[in-house]
Amino acid sequence: MDPISVKFYFFDSDNPNIDDAFDYIRRDLIDHGFIPMVIRDGENIIQVTKRPKQRYFGNIVNLILLVATILSTMYVGSQYSINFVPKGAYYELRLWGYGFLFFSAPLLLILGIHESAHFLVARKHHVKASLPFFIPFPVGIGTFGAFISLRDPLPNRKAMAEIGAAGPIAGFITALPLLFVADYFQNVVKPIPPAYIPFKVTFPLIYHLFGLNTNFTGPIFPMVFAVWVGMFATAMNLIPAGQLDGSHIVRGVLGSRANILSYVFLAFLFAIGFFYTGWWIIAIFVIFTGLVHPPALNDYSKISGLDIALGVVSLIMFILTFTIIPIKPA
Structure with a gap:
């Protein structure tokens, strides 16, 4: 039997x-x-x-996807660098160099540290996880982001909250100093006329809090855009719905009561989708991946004051990095 x-x-x-x-x-x-x-x-x-x-991909897949994502973000970054690289000898090579140094490197650093933090904290809780999978996409920002695959069920609410919060906090901390580096280059590297401005971004509260330059009328410097993407990814991941990091955090901190918050934020995403249709795509993604977060193996375990503090910090990060209309036509 x-x-x-x-x-x-x-x-x-x-x-x-x-x-x-x-x-x-x-x-x-x-x-x-x-x-x-x-x-x-x-x-x-x-x-x-x-x-x-279950069968899992070998690490060679992670490496291939990483190389492909470096190339795709370098290419996209080179297109955003056209306004700042003067024509001349080795023009294409210099464009790609700009694309790597000022776009691909800072963006993938933020995303990579975000996912690596998930991986390390998962290992701390004896939860098996894959190395980060980067997703190349040679338009837009050059990538659909990155993720790790948790290969064990989440054991308890504490692990759920800490694994969920580790990525956004690590990515946010990584992006903070890069905000100032990127702002410096935006102020000192002058665009080459005639400048092409394909779009404008809405800077979240954290830029205004630190008095960073948000009122320039010319094209956005590639590194400014890369770090902005990193901040936007932090806000998007902290949405407490579906399988996003924010859902891990609130499910860990609030337990089953977090299910109500998932429905509230789904309605919120559909509402703000009238201002920026990209939120409808996120809402549909949340629905298809599962709106209600599954419980931990021990969903009755106690959480500590540290875990509650992580929830508060995550809420503050969300407020500082979220914008309703992230991108708009120039």
Whole structure:
């Protein structure tokens, strides 16, 4: 006989440290092909099921995608550099060099550190995860971003909140000094007339908070745009809906009560989509990836003051980086 699942009953009085005990057996069971889950529905149960067999890509795929994304962001960056690179010898080479130095490098640094932070904190909680997958796309910003694949279920609310918050916080901290470097180049590197201005961006609150240059009438310097994209990616990831980082954070901090917030923010995305249609695309993506965040294996575990602080910090970052109309015609 091969049962689908096995249930073990327990009493809280016999298990005062049930959260630690469960995490200990979780690590052992998952390594042996089983997934345990705490269920409190009138009775206290640990239900153990067989883990479905899965196949994963080798790291060579991560490397190929990274190289392709470097090339695609270099190309896009070179197009944004046309207004700043004078024609002459090795013009195309200098364009690509500008594209790498002032667009591809800062953008992929922010995205890479964001995903690496997810990876490292997942490993800290003994949750297996892939290396970052970068997605090349040779128009727009040269990439659809990056992601890591969590190969284990999230064990508890604490891990859920900390893994979710690690990426946006690390990416935000990385982007902060680059804001000032990019602002310096925007002020000292003059565009070559006649300047071509394909679009304008709306700068979020953090730019005004630091008194950065947001009122220039000429074309945007490639590095300014790259760092702006990094900040916009932070805001987008912090939306508390679907499988976005913000959803991990609020589900970890608030538990099942976070489901209400997911519906509220879905309605918010559809509402602001009348001002910028890109939000409708995000809303549809959220729906297709699952609006309600699945629970942790131990969804009844306690969270610490640090985890609540991470939630507050994430909210502040969202306020500082979010704009309703991020891009508009020139």
